Amino acid sequence: MGKPLLEVVNLGVKYGPLQAVNYVSFQLEPGRILGIVGESGSGKSTLLWALTRLLPEAAALNSGEVWFDGEDLLRLAPDRLRALRGSRISYISQDPMTSLAPGLTIGQQMMDVLHREPWPAREKWARAVDSLDWVSLPDPEARMHMYPHELSGGQRQRVSIAMALMLKPDLVLADEPTTALDPTLEVEILALLRRLQRETGAAVIFVTHHLGVVHSLCDEVLVMKDGDIREAGTVAQVFAKPQDIYTQCLLRCDPARIINPTRRLPTMADAMAAPALPMTGPAGRIDTKSPAVLTLEGLSVTYHRRGLIPTVLGGKTESIHAVRQVSFDIKRGETVALIGESGSGKTTVARAILGLAQPEAGSIRLNGHELRGQNRNGWTAARAKVAMMFQDPGGSLSPRMTIARQVVEPLIIHGRATEATRGRALELLAMAGLESRYADRYPHELSGGQARRAGVARALALSPELIVADEPTAGLDVSVQGEVINLLNGLQEKLRIAILLITHNMAVVRHTADRAVVLLKGQVVETGPTAAIFAGAKEPYTRALIAAAQHNIPEPESL
């Protein structure tokens, strides 16, 4: 073993009374990639930002030493620590949408990173352009003059990476750098990181909740839970023979790691006891005789953008064809997955089904009744049969109402206030797997998985025939994704609900959907039974999504 680049000894961080990082120690050798994996609240990000004392005010370092190049970063004078930041140690942070300052151009921000360098402005500019080119950002010279909001999420993350690696640091600290990205983009960014790591020889600490990412990117791994390191070792060792029970459960219940489709996934609670059950066929569950619950035929939606002055002056308006000629149907008891990247029109289809977007052409039939052209009352009646589960589980609950109060809210809205009793609320919560002690809590007192369950309970309030589930597992820890999938599958079997699943997480598709519809730029490019799509997808895009779900990161040479 060589001399470590970074040595962390007994590091402790407190948030108020909570010991968020519980006296942890580890080492990192130069040029190695260390993955720190754990669920939300495990202290993994806190640990990362503590290394260079960039914690929020509420957090306090209460123990430890961080040795880097012969100096303890926790006791280094602020000026000397600042001199290391950006030049020898740099960060790539989580959300590319908020990690760049909105009011400064990309060029200004990149030049600022070089503020200490003795080069003339022209050379700084040239070097910044070079780094953007290095991270494969097309047309770097023009991007330098752009503002962050003019770039896509993937492009912004490339900019952040260019900024972090511009001065060739020895250590790169990456805090979930791909979590906010689409799966296909995530794979691209990971491939980029791997290429840059090889070219610069920097050591990397990569914090993520994604086991697959660790497996394909890292050399070593730390598994964290509640502020403790539960397991440490090389990736090969830990993934092949996990020693700690928590790691073992985590590895067993990640939906992405379960290749054989199953409608009942193992969860953290029973991962060691029950192996994944084989997939049960759709026979008996899907009603093939009655007309489909939902039928879309040739659905097209166009958005128009116009301002006040162009309208007054009769200027031309800009039209965006969000969705063109989309057709599919969902039968009783069936789950259809609508797959596509951000901006492909998935959400627009959902909005059209709920009457929130005005279709230009085509038909939307619910149990054979045409919904297009319905008046307000017609739509209200239709919405009682179609329930929406929104993407952000916490954000789609009202922060001012208790859970019991808002799960029966749909009954009140649809004029059935007499049924909106506490008993009904508890019944709905029980169906969604939430115990009655959560009934009087407010959303901020729930975990992500519990908030998701509350969202499911609310969706069930009107006994819908169709549930539109928008990314039901997005933002949830691996350990609870399986639970949510099991919940939806179980409810479907019991209540014979039709489910339209909107997602780009192929792992979820595999374990829930009977059929899949793939959208690309507003048009259906592929459709068929889920198993057939997984076995032999025709579209390169679909194949890329499937590969992304399995974390087959392409080798840099093939890019």
Next chain:
Amino acid sequence: MLTFILRRIALGFLVLTLATALLYILVQLAPGDPASAMLGPRASPKIKAEFREKLGLDRPMPVQIVNYLIAVGQGDLGTDLKTKRPVVETIAAHAPHTIALVGAALLLAAGLGIPLGAAAAVRRNGWFDRALGVASVSLISIPPVVIAIYGMLFFSAHLGWLPAIGAGEGFWDNLRHLLLPAFAVGIGWVGYIARLVRASMIEVLGANYIRNARSFGLPSRMVTYRYALRAAIAPTIAVLGVGVGYMLGTAAFAEIVFARPGIGKMMYDAVTLRNYPLTLGAVLCATALMVAATTVADILNAALDPRFKDGRE
């Protein structure tokens, strides 16, 4: 950016036109007949009718409005009933004093409020922050008129440092006359702006990109002023833009107290004398100032944060 500026200005003119039309209607609907007011209660009906015809008051309302708008567009606001000279001239003589007063008050509010608020946010919960918090609330709660009167009593009557009334002659004299009224109008805003800047600054300092800027080793002054303040200042600029309208109202009080020949004082005199054309002209002038201020605020915001511009289109 240029298109945005031109569009904002065009929109400003549109708003001003609508406001002018509305003002005209309001004045005509208000109780009291301009003919009786101007000619006196004992004027015969015939004379009144002739007077109305002369002013075009007998024609249908839409025609009157269009005619009025055309006249305003040509710079004709009618005749000042007291001096018998064009209203535009009277306004041109008074407006600079009000613009100077509101401008000085604005400068005071922004020039003191923004740095104080930013400094408090950086030293959150320190003694400076707490002291500023108390001072802000005190400044906000004292009515400007009280400040005006006590300021005059202390600095003019007691100490004799500053002139009490009038606007003065020449630049330096003007400036000396400006100090007390500007202080009275602007000082309450210092506290208000400081609190506003502090609150949005604290929010921005918690943002991801601020931590990022720190993680690149940028000096803290650069992070505070170039990254944080730039983003934190947007709501303040919008508030100041609208605040000009409020300051115009306060300025009227200050002008009366300090006998300063501005628009406010002029309007006060015009209303007491029922000098309709001049009243209308003064209100129009104030409206124009207000619209101009909000337009400038929008353009400034777009320059500081380009998302503002793109989100509007």
